Amino acid sequence: MNGEPKGKLALYWAASCGGCEIAVLAINERILDVDALFDIVFWPVAVDAKVHDVEKMADGSIDVCLFNGGIRTSEQEYMARLLRKKSKVLVAFGSCAHEGCIPGLANSTSRRRIFETVYHETPSTENTDHVEPQPSTAVPEGTLHLPVFYDTLRTLDQTVKVDYYLPGCPPEADRIWDAITAIVENNLPPPGSVIGAETTVCQECPRKRNEKKVKKFYRTWEIIPDEETCLLEQGLLCCGIATRAGCGARCPQVGSPCIGCYGPNEGIHDHGARMMAALASTIDSNDPEEIDRIIRDGIPDPVGSFYRFGLAASHLRRKKEAMIET
Amino acid sequence: MITSDETLRIGVYVCHCGSNIAGTVDVEALTKFAEGLPHVALARHYKYMCSDPGQELVKRDIVEFGLNRIVVAACSPNLHEATFRRAAEDAGLNRFLVQIANIREQVAWVTEDRQEALEKAESHLGAAVRRVARHVPLQRQFVRIVPRAMVVGGGIAGIQAALTLAEAGREVILVEREPSIGGHMAMFDKTFPTLDCAACILTPKMTAVKLHPNIKLLTYSTVESVEGSVGNFRIKVKRKPRYIDESLCVGCMQCIDGCAFTRAKFPNAFDQGLGLRKPVWIPFPQAVPPVPVVDPEVCLQIARGKCKQGCVEACGERNAFRFDQQERIEEYEVGAVVVATGFHAFDPSVISYYGYGKYPNVYTSLEVERLLNAGGPTSGKLVLRDGSTPKRVGIIHCVGSRDANYHAYCSRVCCMYALKLAHLVREKTEAEVYNCYIDIRAAGKGFEEFYNRVQNEGVQFVRGKVADITPAAGQGTSAEGGLVMKVDDTLLGSIREINVDMVILAVALEPQADANQVRRTFGISCSAEGFFLEKHPKLAPVNTANDGVLVAGACQGAKDIPDTVAQADAAAAKALALIDAGQIELEPNTAWIEEDICSGCKTCINLCPYQAIRADEERKIAVVDPALCKGCGTCVAACPSGAARQHLFGDEQISEELEGLMNYV
Numbered sequence: 001m002n003g004e005p006k007g008k009l010a011l012y013w014a015a016s017c018g019g020c021e022i023a024v025l026a027i028n029e030r031i032l033d034v035d036a037l038f039d040i041v042f043w044p045v046a047v048d049a050k051v052h053d054v055e056k057m058a059d060g061s062i063d064v065c066l067f068n069g070g071i072r073t074s075e076q077e078y079m080a081r082l083l084r085k086k087s088k089v090l091v092a093f094g095s096c097a098h099e100g101c102i103p104g105l106a107n108s109t110s111r112r113r114i115f116e117t118v119y120h121e122t123p124s125t126e127n128t129d130h131v132e133p134q135p136s137t138a139v140p141e142g143t144l145h146l147p148v149f150y151d152t153l154r155t156l157d158q159t160v161k162v163d164y165y166l167p168g169c170p171p172e173a174d175r176i177w178d179a180i181t182a183i184v185e186n187n188l189p190p191p192g193s194v195i196g197a198e199t200t201v202c203q204e205c206p207r208k209r210n211e212k213k214v215k216k217f218y219r220t221w222e223i224i225p226d227e228e229t230c231l232l233e234q235g236l237l238c239c240g241i242a243t244r245a246g247c248g249a250r251c252p253q254v255g256s257p258c259i260g261c262y263g264p265n266e267g268i269h270d271h272g273a274r275m276m277a278a279l280a281s282t283i284d285s286n287d288p289e290e291i292d293r294i295i296r297d298g299i300p301d302p303v304g305s306f307y308r309f310g311l312a313a314s315h316l317r318r319k320k321e322a323m324i325e326t
Numbered sequence: 327m328i329t330s331d332e333t334l335r336i337g338v339y340v341c342h343c344g345s346n347i348a349g350t351v352d353v354e355a356l357t358k359f360a361e362g363l364p365h366v367a368l369a370r371h372y373k374y375m376c377s378d379p380g381q382e383l384v385k386r387d388i389v390e391f392g393l394n395r396i397v398v399a400a401c402s403p404n405l406h407e408a409t410f411r412r413a414a415e416d417a418g419l420n421r422f423l424v425q426i427a428n429i430r431e432q433v434a435w436v437t438e439d440r441q442e443a444l445e446k447a448e449s450h451l452g453a454a455v456r457r458v459a460r461h462v463p464l465q466r467q468f469v470r471i472v473p474r475a476m477v478v479g480g481g482i483a484g485i486q487a488a489l490t491l492a493e494a495g496r497e498v499i500l501v502e503r504e505p506s507i508g509g510h511m512a513m514f515d516k517t518f519p520t521l522d523c524a525a526c527i528l529t530p531k532m533t534a535v536k537l538h539p540n541i542k543l544l545t546y547s548t549v550e551s552v553e554g555s556v557g558n559f560r561i562k563v564k565r566k567p568r569y570i571d572e573s574l575c576v577g578c579m580q581c582i583d584g585c586a587f588t589r590a591k592f593p594n595a596f597d598q599g600l601g602l603r604k605p606v607w608i609p610f611p612q613a614v615p616p617v618p619v620v621d622p623e624v625c626l627q628i629a630r631g632k633c634k635q636g637c638v639e640a641c642g643e644r645n646a647f648r649f650d651q652q653e654r655i656e657e658y659e660v661g662a663v664v665v666a667t668g669f670h671a672f673d674p675s676v677i678s679y680y681g682y683g684k685y686p687n688v689y690t691s692l693e694v695e696r697l698l699n700a701g702g703p704t705s706g707k708l709v710l711r712d713g714s715t716p717k718r719v720g721i722i723h724c725v726g727s728r729d730a731n732y733h734a735y736c737s738r739v740c741c742m743y744a745l746k747l748a749h750l751v752r753e754k755t756e757a758e759v760y761n762c763y764i765d766i767r768a769a770g771k772g773f774e775e776f777y778n779r780v781q782n783e784g785v786q787f788v789r790g791k792v793a794d795i796t797p798a799a800g801q802g803t804s805a806e807g808g809l810v811m812k813v814d815d816t817l818l819g820s821i822r823e824i825n826v827d828m829v830i831l832a833v834a835l836e837p838q839a840d841a842n843q844v845r846r847t848f849g850i851s852c853s854a855e856g857f858f859l860e861k862h863p864k865l866a867p868v869n870t871a872n873d874g875v876l877v878a879g880a881c882q883g884a885k886d887i888p889d890t891v892a893q894a895d896a897a898a899a900k901a902l903a904l905i906d907a908g909q910i911e912l913e914p915n916t917a918w919i920e921e922d923i924c925s926g927c928k929t930c931i932n933l934c935p936y937q938a939i940r941a942d943e944e945r946k947i948a949v950v951d952p953a954l955c956k957g958c959g960t961c962v963a964a965c966p967s968g969a970a971r972q973h974l975f976g977d978e979q980i981s982e983e984l985e986g987l988m989n990y991v
């Protein structure tokens with residue numbers, strides 16, 4: 001690669017927590033290799049380049065854009081479209097861009113409810129004038145603009161075409177490095193692919209498994225699981241069975257059930273539905289009432305348990321306005 | 327291999343099914359619609375697609391127009407999917423590139439409005455076209471069939487089926503729950519309508535079973551579990567301990583004489599409790615095998631560990647006693663099973679106004695069969711509880727049958743056996759006999775003639791339902807007590823009170839008490855009244871929902887001996903045809919595990935109703951045995967990682983079909 005002109009790399013952060021930005025740094029000293037291979041042309045968190053600089057670039061002039069975060073505001077949508085136009089390869093980086101992640105869970109409520117909570121209801125809020133952010137506000141000096149806050153969070157590929165996906169909340173450092181290596185060595189899978197494993201977390205999990213039969217589900221604080229047996233068999237809602245491998249089964253290895261951040265396995269569209277179908281089959285009872293009780297007592301928040309990362313990308317996408325409590 | 331879209335050439339055939347479809351669905355418009363669908367190279371409609379010329383049409387077009395997918399919009403795939411698959415294959419196309427759109431049962435027959443019918447048919451057809459585009463060629467798979475059959479239940483049905491199979495040269499395992507085969511027929515003295523002696527026709531068959539080299543007889547045994555499927559069942563049989571080694575016993579019955587109990591004092595169930603037996607006993611003299619059983623509940627040696635063991639002494643150097651025998655499980659591999667577990671006689675004590683169990687001289691028909699039987703508890707003498715001979719006998723038909731409170735169905739044999747009993751009672755006692763009936767059902771061969779004969783013999787027929795049985799005035803409920811039958815005689819139009827000293831209840835035939843459990847073990851269904859359900863009442867009367875499991879005799883519905891025997895032979899013939907085929911084609915829609923994707927989570931393992939999946943511990947993946955998989959799709963739906971897949975039911979095929987359905991509604 002020596003002597004070849006450096007590639008151009010952009011990174012962007014939309015509706016996400018910022019963890020993905022940190023995750024890029026978790027590749028440690030290899031970040032220097034990245035710097036040697038790429039000119040970082042845009043990375044608001046670390047590099048002083050502005051949006052108008054990007055706007056001036058020729059279309060397709062950025063080689064790779066790692067885009068993290070979902071699309072919740074008009075500004076994020078604008079940036080997604082802009083970076084799509086300017087980049088040869090657009091990577092949905094991390095769970096938020098990939099499938100909506102925690103911000104996408106807010107699709108189980110509405111903009112109206114979110115604003116009510118955030119600007120009026122929280123105990124620490126004092127907002128006697130009932131001020132809420134407006135897209136445009138007239139002030140003596142002129143009109144002020146804020147991005148429009150959408151009712152529904154969309155994933156990156158529900159907004160623009162995405163070339164690759166790097167799953168994880170956040171993606172594991174080694175997987176990020178695998179992806180960078182694949183890009184540099186031009187060893188990428190067909191466009192549209194998820195860069196990662198084609199099996200699930202259980203494969204990487206050292207816990208011993210038997211045939212699954214669950215009589216009762218526990219919340220994580222209710223039991224101390226034994227160290228050897230599969231957590232799901234012990235009644236902890238481990239999503240490892242339905243979640244793409246790649247993390248090295250970090251959580252289950254330390255006794256904490258997989259919460260599913262790597263999303264569904266290859267070829268599966270609806271992570272939560274898969275997880276539910278599998279669990280439905282492992283509940284050890286034939287009595288409808290008992291089954292109801294096992295589910296009700298053990299899984300009080302099904303959406304949060306099964307769609308924690310994938311609600312926005314799932315078949316469900318969002319809750320109907322009419323069903324949202326006021 | 328998915329044919330790339332450009333090369334897809336789909337042929338669509340819309341069947342009129344005479345006027346069955348064309349009468350409701352505008353087949354011409356539907357054909358026009360098909361022509362407009364993506365990748366459809368040609369669409370035709372024809373009067374009867376399943377006819378030879380209809381099939382020829384498909385074959386010719388495949389060759390002439392290079393069609394590589396076929397959709398037939400016709401009747402249910404249950405009827406003619408195989409027909410059109412074969413036609414496609416004859417023309418050189420892989421048979422699994424054919425899809426049926428069911429526009430008869432699902433559209434024409436259930437839709438009145440022509441416009442609606444057309445729209446529905448369009449959506450079904452559109453779905454089939456989109457689905458078939460995603461079909462891939464599949465190989466037909468075959469498995470070897472175990473050339474052996476099992477018959478469960480050793481009544482006349484089981485005996486007949488076993489003998490027919492054995493005579494055809496096939497190995498048969500006959501499993502009977504009781505200590506002896508014979509079933510209900512062994513209890514009777516004579517059989518209607520010919521009045522031949524039951525033992526004379528049954529005993530030779532029972533002996534033939536015992537002697538036949540191809541029959542392995544397992545009495546005092548039940549089926550514990552059934553694994554596998556048609557052609558390859560693995561069946562576990564539970565064998566209760568007899569405490570006597572069958573291979574050493576010579577059937578001399580000297581142990582019974584030698585038993586520490588000098589007198590029989592325990593009720594013999596075979597005699598309906600009317601006769602008594604010892605702890606070591608045999609249900610009836612002609613029992614097969616002629617090997618006694620020891621009742622562990624009352625045998626002093628087994629129950630209390632203390633007895634001078636006169637039986638063992640009597641057995642002497644034959645040395646057949648084994649007090650330490652344990653229940654054991656034996657496993658058998660068979661290709662087909664005939665279930666012939668028979669019926670249970672209705673317990674009339676639940677009908678309080680007949681006083682069964684309250685008035686000693688109210689009997690069930692089965693009890694009277696035993697009393698009349700020369701080998702029974704009274705050596706064939708019909709007597710009341712006090713030993714006296716009855717002088718006036720009432721026989722009540724339809725007890726528990728044709729009665730919404732008990733069984734709504736007609737038990738079919740009660741009228742005839744009630745006539746038989748009337749005849750036998752008169753023959754043996756010259757008593758006055760009153761048969762109280764609702765209608766006489768005498769529809770079988772020789773039945774009406776038999777009815778006439780019994781009428782001419784002087785039996786009194788009273789048309790009416792007996793409303794009540796009470797003790798004759800002042801006689802209490804004592805054994806000697808006479809009884810009064812109160813009956814609404816619908817021919818006379820008045821309520822009659824008939825004095826009798828014996829009442830015989832012609833009880834219904836009902837499913838065995840454990841029928842539901844047996845049904846589950848064998849994976850078959852029951853009809854509403856609880857008898858085992860045949861696959862089709864007219865076209866597959868001995869087959870069941872579980873391929874390779876056949877039914878025969880009274881377990882499938884109340885019937886007489888001639889019908890039972892005919893059905894048993896039919897079941898044997900079906901079993902024979904199956905196990906003689908040598909191999910059997912597997913369902914194409916079996917599941918398989920995409921090995922790279924499977925994480926070995928074991929979610930699927932114990933879900934498979936056919937035990938077709940096992941965990942390969944070494945490779946840490948699940949493996950499906952295609953010979954056992956029935957393509958139910960349970961594992962496919964449950965697999966959280968999407969590793970379990972199914973031929974003909976891939977996600978893509980299903981989604982395309984759904985999209986197709988939705989597009990045109």
Ligand SMILES: Cc1cc2nc3c(=O)[nH]c(=O)nc-3n(C[C@H](O)[C@H](O)[C@H](O)COP(=O)(O)OP(=O)(O)OC[C@H]3O[C@@H](n4cnc5c(N)ncnc54)[C@H](O)[C@@H]3O)c2cc1C
Nearest residue numbers: 479481482483503509510517518667668669879880886887
């Ligand atoms: C009172 C009465 C009189 C009758 N008289 C006549 C007559 O004169 N002429 C006539 O044609 N018909 C007559 N019938 C009808 C006749 O009894 C039946 O047609 C015949 O017995 C049906 O035979 P089967 O083998 O199907 O059932 P069954 O005779 O009931 O035999 C079933 C056998 O299966 C065994 N079995 C049950 N469950 C299991 C299990 N789980 N595992 C293993 N073995 C099991 C039983 O022990 C039994 O040996 C009469 C019926 C009754 C009630």
Ligand code: SF4
Nearest residue numbers: 202205230231238240
């Ligand atoms: S603990 Fe979780 S990840 Fe590990 S084997 Fe069980 S289900 Fe799979």
Ligand code: SF4
Nearest residue numbers: 934955956958959961
């Ligand atoms: S589809 Fe799966 S669950 Fe159903 S029979 Fe086959 S292996 Fe068993």
Ligand code: SF4
Nearest residue numbers: 924925927928930965
């Ligand atoms: S459920 Fe799926 S991933 Fe789990 S063991 Fe079965 S086939 Fe493999």
